[in-house]
Amino acid sequence: MQEVVLAASLLAIALVVVAFVKVLRELGPGERRWSGPEQLSRLRGRILWLSMIAGAALALLTLLPWPHAVPTGPAVVSVAVRASMWAWELDPTRVPVGVPVVFHATSGDVNHGFGVFDPSGKLLFQTQAMPGWVNKVAWTFTEPGRYRVLCLEYCGLVHHGMMAELEVLPRS
Amino acid sequence: MTPLAAAVRAAPILEPTRLALVSGGLVFLLMMTLGLLMKATQAGFLPLEPRAFYEVMTAHGIGMVGTAGLTGVAVLWHFLGRYVELDERVFWAFLASFLSGVVLILGAVFVGGFAAAWTFLYPLPAISGGVWAPETAVVYLAGLALVGTGFLLLHLECARALRARWGGLAHALGWPLLFRGAQDPLPPPAVVAAAAVTVFNLLGLVVGAAVIAISILDIVIPAASLDPLLAKNMIYFFGHVFINATIYMAVIAVYEIIPEYTGRPWTTSRIFVAAWSVLLLFVMAVYPHHLLQDTVMPAWTLAVGQILSYGTAVPLVAVTTLGLLSQLHRSGARLDLPAALLVLGVGGWTAGVMPAWIDGIVAVNKVMHNTLWVPGHFHMYLILGQVAFVWAVLLRLARGRDERGLSASDGIVFWLYLLGGAGLALGFLIAGAASVPRRWAVHDPAWIVHDVPGVLFAVMVLAGAAGFFAKAVPGLLARGAAQARG
Ligand code: HEM
Ligand SMILES: [Cu+2]
Ligand SMILES: [Cu+2]
Numbered sequence: 001m002q003e004v005v006l007a008a009s010l011l012a013i014a015l016v017v018v019a020f021v022k023v024l025r026e027l028g029p030g031e032r033r034w035s036g037p038e039q040l041s042r043l044r045g046r047i048l049w050l051s052m053i054a055g056a057a058l059a060l061l062t063l064l065p066w067p068h069a070v071p072t073g074p075a076v077v078s079v080a081v082r083a084s085m086w087a088w089e090l091d092p093t094r095v096p097v098g099v100p101v102v103f104h105a106t107s108g109d110v111n112h113g114f115g116v117f118d119p120s121g122k123l124l125f126q127t128q129a130m131p132g133w134v135n136k137v138a139w140t141f142t143e144p145g146r147y148r149v150l151c152l153e154y155c156g157l158v159h160h161g162m163m164a165e166l167e168v169l170p171r172s
Numbered sequence: 173m174t175p176l177a178a179a180v181r182a183a184p185i186l187e188p189t190r191l192a193l194v195s196g197g198l199v200f201l202l203m204m205t206l207g208l209l210m211k212a213t214q215a216g217f218l219p220l221e222p223r224a225f226y227e228v229m230t231a232h233g234i235g236m237v238g239t240a241g242l243t244g245v246a247v248l249w250h251f252l253g254r255y256v257e258l259d260e261r262v263f264w265a266f267l268a269s270f271l272s273g274v275v276l277i278l279g280a281v282f283v284g285g286f287a288a289a290w291t292f293l294y295p296l297p298a299i300s301g302g303v304w305a306p307e308t309a310v311v312y313l314a315g316l317a318l319v320g321t322g323f324l325l326l327h328l329e330c331a332r333a334l335r336a337r338w339g340g341l342a343h344a345l346g347w348p349l350l351f352r353g354a355q356d357p358l359p360p361p362a363v364v365a366a367a368a369v370t371v372f373n374l375l376g377l378v379v380g381a382a383v384i385a386i387s388i389l390d391i392v393i394p395a396a397s398l399d400p401l402l403a404k405n406m407i408y409f410f411g412h413v414f415i416n417a418t419i420y421m422a423v424i425a426v427y428e429i430i431p432e433y434t435g436r437p438w439t440t441s442r443i444f445v446a447a448w449s450v451l452l453l454f455v456m457a458v459y460p461h462h463l464l465q466d467t468v469m470p471a472w473t474l475a476v477g478q479i480l481s482y483g484t485a486v487p488l489v490a491v492t493t494l495g496l497l498s499q500l501h502r503s504g505a506r507l508d509l510p511a512a513l514l515v516l517g518v519g520g521w522t523a524g525v526m527p528a529w530i531d532g533i534v535a536v537n538k539v540m541h542n543t544l545w546v547p548g549h550f551h552m553y554l555i556l557g558q559v560a561f562v563w564a565v566l567l568r569l570a571r572g573r574d575e576r577g578l579s580a581s582d583g584i585v586f587w588l589y590l591l592g593g594a595g596l597a598l599g600f601l602i603a604g605a606a607s608v609p610r611r612w613a614v615h616d617p618a619w620i621v622h623d624v625p626g627v628l629f630a631v632m633v634l635a636g637a638a639g640f641f642a643k644a645v646p647g648l649l650a651r652g653a654a655q656a657r658g
């Protein structure tokens with residue numbers, strides 16, 4: 001996911017740069033008559049239509065199915081996550097591989113961010129851990145190993161020290 | 173005119189918007205130095221303790237956002253004053269309220285150790301784990317309230333003046349043109365933009381004032397309590413609207429100054445009016461994109477947040493970016509330093525909006541939210557957008573127009589600033605894509621590769637910015653003296 005997002009963003013930024021460089025290279029000499037307004041409104045119309053169609057397609061593609069959907073049923077493993085300054089309590093701390101796991105995150109004091117990182121240090125998913133509310137997030141781990149939980153919402157002095165481990169067990 | 177007012181008029185450096193821009197420029201430099209301190213700490217070059225780091229982070233965040241607000245309203249006031257009758261006393265009252273708030277905020281952070289970050293996310297200010305006293309949080313929040321009151325006053329005066337001159341905000345927004353196809357007199361782009369910003373920033377400030385007041389009450393009256401989810405909604409509504417307003421106010425400089433270089437009028441068209449009205453709504457309705465990881469939020473609000481993140485980028489590109497490019501194309505314009513900075517500002521803003529709206533996709537946000545991706549996009553559209561506009565106006569006021577274009581030294585500071593800003597922002601983006609969290613005083617050894625180049629880029633930005641400032645200030649003083657004599 002992250003690689004695709006980075007590549008798409010760099011591409012979009014590059015398009016902006018190219019448009020500016022192109023126009024700045026054709027800055028002058030001035031034409032007698034400025035055909036700008038008509039040209040501009042034609043180009044603008046095209047860009048508007050194109051961006052609306054592309055936007056609608058993107059919205060459908062990325063919102064269906066709903067990214068925060070949480071599975072239910074007997075196969076689902078639940079983990080209770082409770083954050084407080086500055087530690088995580090996970091129950092249980094071991095989950096099986098290949099099975100949907102639903103994390104129920106809440107907090108005993110301020111806002112924290114429940115972020116799960118794979119053994120290589122890549123962020124897999126996150127949700128906010130907030131006092132008075134329980135946010136649910138689902139994930140199916142595909143590899144066994146030791147995963148790290150880091151805090152992703154600033155929560156004061158030891159925010160960066162708020163870590164825990166989650167063990168994903170191989171199929172028995 | 174009283175003798176004092178006459179003396180003020182005779183010394184343009186004491187003209188309030190100039191004063192605001194010059195002090196804003198100076199504070200930008202100071203706050204950039206704090207940014208450099210943070211980067212150097214994360215890179216392992218400096219031994220800033222976490223406690224000091226988070227104080228500096230809070231000061232840098234609120235200092236930058238506040239200064240963007242200060243300079244944004246100075247640009248707004250300066251150009252809006254060409255079309256409507258503004259009461260200068262209100263700007264002085266704004267400055268007084270703003271400054272007294274700043275004193276409280278600085279005291280809370282550097283004396284009281286307040287370090288809940290500029291967003292004061294409830295209930296962190298009150299619950300610090302023993303790091304700062306709840307009273308200190310009250311001082312910080314009271315400081316914010318004073319700063320906010322200043323902005324409220326100022327926008328109320330803009331609203332009054334716009335209504336007095338254009339017969340209502342709907343007219344200043346250009347709605348007769350939009351809905352009836354004609355309007356006489358036509359409000360110029362600066363007026364349309366000013367009217368839109370005034371409306372949405374007023375609403376944002378009112379919500380901000382409410383959540384600040386409740387946060388204070390919550391500390392003072394132990395029995396009181398606020399729903400943390402509601403507080404989060406209010407804070408991000410206010411914060412999102414406010415920081416956006418700083419850019420939308422500063423961009424007025426582009427509409428006002430660029431036509432002088434291209435010789436082509438920037439007129440209010442129907443699409444221009446439509447874009448600004450759509451934006452007025454979208455800027456407010458899009459704020460749930462800050463809550464995409466609060467799955468207890470109603471799903472439709474998050475879906476709206478995602479769709480409108482994209483939706484706000486479209487009018488920006490359609491009107492301001494394409495408008496600027498068509499102004500420039502084959503115009504024969506000779507760009508001097510202020511004009512080059514205005515062009516950079518539109519480009520940097522447009523570029524920075526790309527990673528921002530992509531981050532507004534729920535599925536993307538799940539792995540990018542609160543990583544360095546976020547400072548990545550906002551540093552791009554702030555350093556290379558809002559702040560570039562401010563340097564442009566400052567230099568323009570100081571030096572007027574330079575028919576010869578960019579001098580060699582102008583070119584050096586310009587490119588230092590551009591390359592430094594782009595490098596810093598891209599470095600943040602790459603670190604975010606590599607899952608480095610934001611707001612961490614101590615970085616994992618594996619992340620330091622991302623921080624080291626950032627230090628160099630930060631020095632470049634700072635050098636470029638100091639160059640702009642040094643080029644502007646003597647001009648402002650000399651011009652002030654010249655005008656006082658003449
Ligand atoms: C030399 C230029 C700058 C440098 C080196 C710099 C550096 C930084 C760093 C290192 C952070 C903390 C990132 C983290 O979460 O780990 C940060 C945060 C931030 N910066 Fe900058 N910055 C610069 C300019 C600016 C400007 C011009 C603005 C706005 C006008 C700005 C606004 C902010 C804000 C709002 C934050 C968020 C603070 C928070 O997370 O609470 N910065 N900056
Ligand atoms: Cu935490
Ligand atoms: Cu935290």
